[in-house]
Amino acid sequence: MKRIHIYSLILLAATVYACKPYEKDIKPESNASIKLDFTVTQTPGYDNQVTLKSDTKGAIPYWDYVFGGTNQKDAVVVMPFAGDWYIKFFAYGAATPKYDSVKVTVSQNDPYYFSSKYWNLLTNGAAGKTWVWAMDAPDNSYYGVGPGDSPTPTWWVPSVSEFTGYGVVNDEMTFDLDKGLNYRLLHAGATTKANFALDTLNMTLKISGADISQGEKVTYNILKLTSDELSLVQQGDGWRKFWHFKRKGFIF
Template identity: 60%
Template sequence: MKRLHIYVLGLTAALFNACSPYEKRITPADPAGMQLDFSVKQNPDYDNQVTLESRTKNVIPFWDYGFGTSKEEKAVVIMPFAGDFFIKYAAYGSGGPKTDSVKVTVSENDPLFFSSKLYDLLTNGADGKTWVWAVDVPGGYCFGNGPGDADRPAWWQNGTAELRKQGVLDDEMKFDLNRNTNFSITHGGVTTKATFTLDTLNQRIKINGADISWGSNITYNILKLNANEMTLVQQGDGWRNIWMFKRKGFVF
């Protein structure tokens, strides 16, 4: 199906609530004479796809659907996550803006957008997956650096002792797709919540509003990601820094 608008992952979704597959609204005119006329229609066969149409005369429309915005009179947008959400409509006329909202219900996370296996491997969907340091990886070193093609620390090598010294040994990171691309890190008994952006084409990941354990606040290249192992790298010219994590509960 044709998509006229694609939202950007990593934006924090506002909390919204939902409606029937099709709803048309015509509001009473306000004192300035503006009468809102707009519709919100979900595709009954693919309810992540929503058609927004503004019919209000002589205004500039503005839509906020939680995962993006649009100023077009008619737009087709994607609601990527399952749940109840409000789609907000505003009409800007000579008398100022007038607003309304419509509730939509999305039955499941968008199967088309999340078709890449990387999402499931990283997050286990809405249920989430928790990652910890791979301290029992063969060789015992799970953080450090090495040559530009290294798949594990080779020059500067760190394992349990150094992780404990840095206070990050017991850090836990959780990724999930429950109404957003959620990331959280628990460090020293304190949990910080954020979001993530996953570039499935180039296999890169960026944490928005936090960072991975002992991280460098960068966009990380994904060197390995399977059901039990995740290796992230910072790629340099002839060198790379390497972070090795495992699924919590997994033993090498």
């Protein structure tokens, strides 16, 4: 079957859920001649994959499956995140569609979409992972500018006292895969919630709705991502700007 993966967007499941065709009372303004007839079936052993099938007559179907939508009569879609979700079915035969929904339970994040080790290194899955500034890095590489091919900011690094004056030294960044690509920035006692996109092929990171601590609101190249270190750069023409973070609690 064709798999449709959403966004940027893992695991073997045992739960199987199937919805039998049925009708439901509708509001007076709805098209009463339409009789809803559809099924929603999860794949045994891989309940992230869901087969949608409509046998509703005399109407144009539309499926809203949380992470996307389709007007195909029959479709196979993927729910990338674990949780309880409602798949909505709309049958358009008049100005007001007839509507119903089915609840599905996805047992784990999609194992195929999140197969790269870098997802877990960055986020620790649904549990989340918090990153702080690597102020104790032995190479003094927490922030600065250097040559375009350099692993460290050799041209300029602010002193600890200067950097502390920026007001970001106690910032915390948390990534998680709990029902979404979630990002939180804790700065000056306030938390900003946003989303992120991780490209594990090109090794880039983009924050939407916020930014990394002391960031430039760009797509960052990932220079290093291990269980304990996250090093990002803004790549310029012959230069790089560096951000070096560490797992909260880790000591060099």
